[in-house]
Amino acid sequence: MAWPSKQKQETRKRILSSAVTLFSQHGFDNVSIADIMQHAQLTHGGFYAHFASKQALYAEAVTAAARASALAKLLPSGQTANADLARLLAGYLDIAHVEQRHSPCPLAFLATDVAVREGNVRTAYTRVFRRLTAFITRRLPNDKGDRRERALAGAAMMIGGVAVARALDDEAMIESLLGACRRVGSELLEQQAE
Amino acid sequence: MAWPSKQKQETRKRILSSAVTLFSQHGFDNVSIADIMQHAQLTHGGFYAHFASKQALYAEAVTAAARASALAKLLPSGQTANADLARLLAGYLDIAHVEQRHSPCPLAFLATDVAVREGNVRTAYTRVFRRLTAFITRRLPNDKGDRRERALAGAAMMIGGVAVARALDDEAMIESLLGACRRVGSELLEQQAE
């Protein structure tokens, strides 16, 4: 009975946060445990005191990334539904997001990387996606069309826009793509003034 | 000067085709040269007689995948613009595509996988994306709104829809997502009957 100082919990959080950053930036397979631990200012050996395996860390990282990312910061907004959606679109389809200058959304950054795994990781990803689409659906007006359908398609467009932008080579095309998704997304999701 | 039998060209094509299949299915890092060669019914050693490196193969595979995928088969269509777009949406946002029961589109299957590489691979990806958006743009009516903008956003939605669907765990949600993207995509890209 020693160390009630919560050191361990904080260390664990630091590892998770480093994992989110590095996995998003380089993909699961291009990041070693040693890389993550180093980034968290630790050495590689202690890792298994915190996580059962690299895969287990990945599953938690997907969830943690969602919590840290822009969406989470919108949740307790209190603004109008329309303002929330506008802010979501603008923040998500932003070059700063694509270049990972703030917390990346795992749905866009890890999409095909998650698709090739099994088990927990997929489940975590699915949960995060469900949460995003619920967030959007709740803010769509009830009257025109099927809200859920538009929310799903809108989410796909946002995620696809960012994922593709990250893969592109050409700065100008990246900007066009993001701009196009912002504007069409706004038509699709926001209540237009009449 | 022997072997005018073109054996080598055909072998090379077989390797490329195996690479497309396996990279799409498992991602670049989870496929070894040996896996690819075995899939092409060869042994690992001969690989470097055909490609300079695994990365070089990847760049060519992105291009080859595009050529083999559904889009390519639409190109010499001769149908109306609307019919082409309808066919593209239906074929792309299809569970059979997601489950890779036919040639996968590299834009969706390799998006985040390409995003973490450098050089040739990104360039090849960008070229394929440019080709897809050009294909769509050319088939949009000139009158309402900015064609190119709608083409870019539509492409992002298609690609995002398939990429996310592949990562999801839940069959029902996959179907909803694909259906939503098909219907919203159709509103966005097809000329609606009045």
Added chain:
DNA sequence: CGCACCATATGATCAACATCATATTTCACT
């Protein structure tokens, strides 16, 4: 039939890396 040569196969080599076993440090409490 045998030769020259290209395509492919066999068999290293060398470096990364996930995971584990063991050592060292650090804190809370006496």
Added chain:
DNA sequence: AGTGAAATATGATGTTGATCATATGGTGCG
């Protein structure tokens, strides 16, 4: 201050995989 366990570090181990060097085998020509 001293002690013991928790937290972290150091140092294997074993495997996998990209790449390369060398060997084999089949092909078309003389």
